Amino acid sequence: MRNLLELSWRLLRGGGRQSMLGTGLTAAAVAISSALLVFALAANVAFAARADREAWRNPVEAKGTPVAIEATAKDYVRDLSITVVDVAPLREVSGVRPPGMNRMPRPGEVWVSPGLAGLMRELPAEQLAARFPGKVAGTIGNDGLLYPDELVAVVGRTAADPAMAASRADHPLTSTPPTKISDFTGRAGDETVVYQIMALIASVLMVVPLLVFGGAAARLTVARRDQRLAALRLVGATPWQVVMMTVAEAVITAFGGAVLGLVLYGAAIPLLSRIEMAGGSWFAADLWPGVLPVLGVLLAVPLLVGLSAVVGLRRVVVSPLGVAKRETPPAMRFVRVVALFVILIAVPLSSRSTSTTVVVGVLGLAFLGVNLVGPWVVGVIGRITTRTARRPARLLAGRRLVDDPRSAWRTVSGVALTGFIAGFVGLLSPSSDLLGVPPSTAGLRLVVPDAQAAALAEQARERLSGAGIDAHVKTSDRSGSGRAKERTLTISLPSGDGYTVRIDTARTALAGLVPGRIAASPVDDQWQGIRLLDDVRTGTLVVLGVSFLVAIASAGITAASSVLDRRQAYALLRLAGTPLEVLDRARRTETLVPLAVMGGGSILIGMFCALPFVYAAMSVSGAVTLLTSVAVGFAGVLGAGALSRPLLRSVTANPAPRPD
């Protein structure tokens, strides 16, 4: 065993420059996949961590003796939202306190997050600070915040405070009514659950191409080792020894790549933490997936690469002459197509299921199905290209596609799978129209009890004119019934210059007018929906960005490696007078033709898979995303292929090609 490892290591090191280049390409491929794999994992961990930290703001009714009353609401300043948590302590219990605070807030105290504290210093008091009654007693630590710049205020009140009795039904989506609690554990908010599900779907969309890419990287090493390993078989190495050596070599390379990938990911954290999601950027610590997942990646990636290497080796092991002789390869089996169709039939059926696992599973399967059918289609394309070829470049390309459809598929698989994603999210991208026409009336609304409506309207006018705001306050018709009868005060402000200052001053002036109620603009009421749409768009771009990175890296690496693998043929062709351009055109054709067909095909399949989830026509932004993806995909693959042109020139410049 030790001898084998030593021999593998020596072969790995002593392979010469071009073999080292091949190993380097594999390691680079594994590094990129590992880094992105960690990212896909970390995204889920990060959303889970946020959900945990957000839980205390979703109070759960106490089962035993309550220690406090908690209620929440959303307030707004500029175009930002402030989470206001009202807490009325009922009795002292050691250890029970809101996360991020070292004690329970006392009535008359305000605790603010660093972001809010900064904003309160920055803006005049009558625009923000004056909204919070009492003195600022402390700063809320990171444990109580979702993201670094989050605006949170914890307001301490007495249990008798009218704010602790108001139902807060005026904004049911963004506020919670006063609830007696026994601790600050809370529960995951509905919104965070939505985000976690979306993160999971995004991860599946990212992980599958990563696995395909990683597997392709492993086959790269094997393809180049084929001949040498066949030679080893010829001198009498047992199949087991050959397998062990290959696996050892692949695993060593993959481990190096995985470590490199982790370092890469670590270096990218500061950049990634700036991606704004669900309201803000990230704590760097949230993006660190933790020791166990990292160890898992370090262990699983080399293992998977080793496994993939074994699969790629089967041929060599079966026959020592397996690679020495090249024969017409058997055509891909049609079974692959049948498999894809079976999966596609399952897609609409699965959408009836409410289980996320089923939906995510079917999505992953459809994705793998595209990967399965890819080589088959490439083979068919190759036969058509060969039959219709009139110029040598196309003939070479077509024959090459027929000869090794799997390898050609590896070059384009990344982009084709990205096409699947682009088709999927392109159709799912929500349009802003979903929210309806944005209201044109500028101003605020405040829901008031019917009985006090006139008095409150008068007070509002006084407060506003006291703050120097020229506003018109109108009382709407009654709504609701019985004691819950309510009216809405509509406060119109002149739009134009200085509107944001005026509206923030008005909000501040009206704060506390009706206990537990906040004056909000119609746009504020849509704020959550707007943010969700923004986040879906950001998430889409991140997933597309990741898959393009994978796709283009994979295209570049496979193109370079295919030049290395075929250096002898290329060198001899060039020597016999074939212009470099013809070789290059052949290479381009053998990438572009399958790319066009498979890219288009996967976009359609992706859209098909998204159909069950979509209830509206494709949005403009979705179409733009899709078209941009197509353009970036083609340009990226062509660019990545062009990068290996110098390599082609250098390997074909060797005037005396010798087998190695």
Next chain:
Amino acid sequence: MGKSTLLHCLAGIMKPDSGEVRLLGERIDTMGERDRSTLRRTRFGFVFQFGQLLPELPADENVALPLMLGGMARGRSVQEARAWFGPLGLGGMEGRRPGELSGGQAQRVAIARALVTRPAVIFADEPTGALDQATGHEIMRILVEATKHHDASLVVVTHDPEVARWCDRVVEVRDGMILAPGQRQDRTQTLSGGNA
């Protein structure tokens, strides 16, 4: 040592550090890469020890490739290529792929490919190196006869005196130097030329 380098210089693959290479009185060592490529494709043919056929193309398309590269339509190229199969004893092998041919058969396909453009000179670098003696003998016979038949010259690099015996003129190279005829002792480094 040096015989392959000399062949590469003669064939316009490499540029010599000093000296001149002329084809029918025209200097080729001063030509640009593009012109030399065209020259190699149109005026020269190459036969190597092994590995010269593209594994993914069937035999007839391998032979037709230089014609297609020269701009001939595919159908006609393949048709012309196939005409070489019978005379070279390759009848019925047109659709086979290099992996399905024996060493001698593959070498005959390579000869057909070298000759299909009707070049002025055929360069052969150890053309029998990978073959057994009987097959090697057979390949040399075909190579020389076909070259003569098509009025081309043949330049062979070999270390095998048996192969050199086929040639009209033998130049011995030893440690990078051309030996005078009287100095011939070691026949292992030979550049042989035959002008048919």
